[in-house]
Amino acid sequence: MRKSIMIVGVGGQGSLLAAKIIGRAAVSQGYDVKVSEVHGMSQRGGSVVTYVRYGDKIYSPIICRGEADVILSFELLESARWLPYLKKGGVIVTSEQKINPMSVITGKAAYPEAIVEKLEQAGAAVVSADSLDIARKAGNEKASNVALIGLGEKYFGIDSEILRDAVRTSVPEKFVELNLRAFDLGAEAAATYKNQ
């Protein structure tokens, strides 16, 4: 068993917390784990990527093109940017949230249309949801990263209860209930997703 999960988004969206939760859960499940984070300049609103790899023995923390089992994307355009890293038969779990890059803000470029459809045409399995809305229903938009983990839960090869435990130990105590609700609502949204 070996899983490569790529977490992509925009600096400041909370991808480090998501990586921490999945990494901890994989340790609890008894796997060897490597997580690669990005710090420093890249965090300031740029495109960021975090790798989580687990299995019997893991050497490289890096995921290369064509290797990711799951791309967990916090922002729609980022799921398209990192598509080449998806393995054949892999799945993209993406938020429908859109954040304009500077070139779109200044009118020099356009935000691409119909991204989910184009990803599917390129052969990727896609599960998408408005993770901000799910988090809002759970009580606070800030839990959207955990809602997205819930949405992708069944693709991680980790027991659901172990993932929920990792959520419990990774967020401040007063936000545990909120985040578990977000996780569950995310998992529910996946269960009723159009392609299922």
Next chain:
Amino acid sequence: MGSNSAAALSMKKLMIGNEAVARGLYEAGVRLVSSYPGTPSTEITEFAAKYDEIYAEWAPNEKVALEVALGGSIAGGRTFCGMKHVGLNVAADPLFITSYTGIGGGMLICVADDPGMHSSQNEQDSRHYAIAAKLPMLEPSDSAECCAFAKAAFDLSERFDTPFILRSSTRVAHSQSLVEIGEREERPLREYSKDASKYVMMPANARPRHAVVEERLDKLRAFAEITALNRIELNSGKLGIITAGSSYIYARECFGEEASYFKLGMINPLPLKSLADFASKFERVIVIEELDPVIETQVRSAGIKNALGGDVEGKNLLPLTGEFSSELLKELILGEKADYAELPDMNIPPRPPALCSGCPHRGTLYVFKKLGLTVFGDIGCYTLGAAQPLAAMDTTLCMGASISAAHGFSKIRGAESAGKTVAVIGDSTFMHSGMTGLADITYNMGIMTVVIVDNSITGMTGHQQNPCTGLTLKNQPTYAISLEAVAEALGVEKAHIRVVDPYDITAFENVLKEELEAQVPSVIICRRPCVLLKYVKAAPPLSVDTEKCRSCKACMSIGCPSLSFVNRKAVIDETLCVGCGVCSHLCRFGAIGGKK
């Protein structure tokens, strides 16, 4: 031993490499840590500061930090100093001298390289420093080795009477993997007695010390041949790989059990006899190392050949630039291309990092651009002002170079550049190495306007305290150095030391124009704390009155992530806007204001 400590001994924890280095320091009984922040090394010192047993501080720069660590070592304690690769350039002076003096208590210096330049201005290979300074260097591949090597370095440092260098890199420093936690071993202070022959490096003493350095290097060469820090993994096949650090994990991922590995943990000096023996067993031998051919050059010049008598390979196959990956090795060594999907018809706009919404630097940089100034920049978040649409930087060189290079520029360009050139530098960078540049200007009758963007924190590396913030690394209240007082003491006339709020861009523009016209050195301090600091409360978000908006796009010229243009009108994203008001200063039609 109680059951609690037995449990602690067998505990495995997921840690980034930097946290694991800090754990190694703790377990080795380190008493003092002095560092200057720099990605990807910063968190070592932040994690070390969490241990009550360790005195930990941010020094104003890496040279000071290394000297503090050396002083603590001379006093007999185990000490540590951490920095990024370019920091070691700043600390090179004490680094070379520590090689001659040796140490008192065990001493470790960590230098973190940044192949691929995730967060750096160059891609230099710090291994050259170990060779040039004749110091032993270790290189871990994962967090477990970060902890184990850091810990082991202290016994070795004391055994060989030399500081050790731990070379890390972005992927090792910032990757989490499992670490077995041990306990701290308290070490009694080693004896301090005055010894001029060891610590007073004047020629008469330094000459015999150089001989000591060469003898020590011979002993370290012999040690390299037998240490378990280096290991051989023998598998079947005709391919032998010599590698270390992050390159080892990419090689292991790429070749698996199809190759054998000489995995170096100690990369200076090299175990050349063992490497020759290893190479002689394989029909093909490749050195896999990121950046420069440091290992390869030594292996080849030692005349080491493969089993067929052929040369060892390396940079004939692999690049000198950038980060490696298993994909790159597969393609360049095995000729296998990765198989992946693409979106050929989609134009995906790039997303480089940008100044945050409400960043106090934005207005300052906008005014530079508006006035068409030649801007000598420095190292910090304001470097992001070099990107479009602000494009407000002429140079970004190295720490402190804004002030000194602007001075050199104005001495050459004279009247032509007068009143049109500024230096811009942050509070932490000014304390690091900006002060000496300012002294050069006042001393040598330079005329320059220096803008210190004082956001009351070291921002880019993730919020570290500095000598101006009034707090130590351990969050103790302390003396806060006044930038105004420093400027005055360095010879800037009081009337030409100005303090402004960078959110008030009209006021800043007026002050800047006045000081650019003055025929004396001046310092303008743009003072407002970083918007990401927890104690900074956001003002209510602004909004656009679409009736008043004339679609002139003046507000779009500042590159604020909160602003966009929809249906030919400016729109403010209320979830991002912190109400700084810089955009409303730019609107000639009064269309941007507080919410109705």
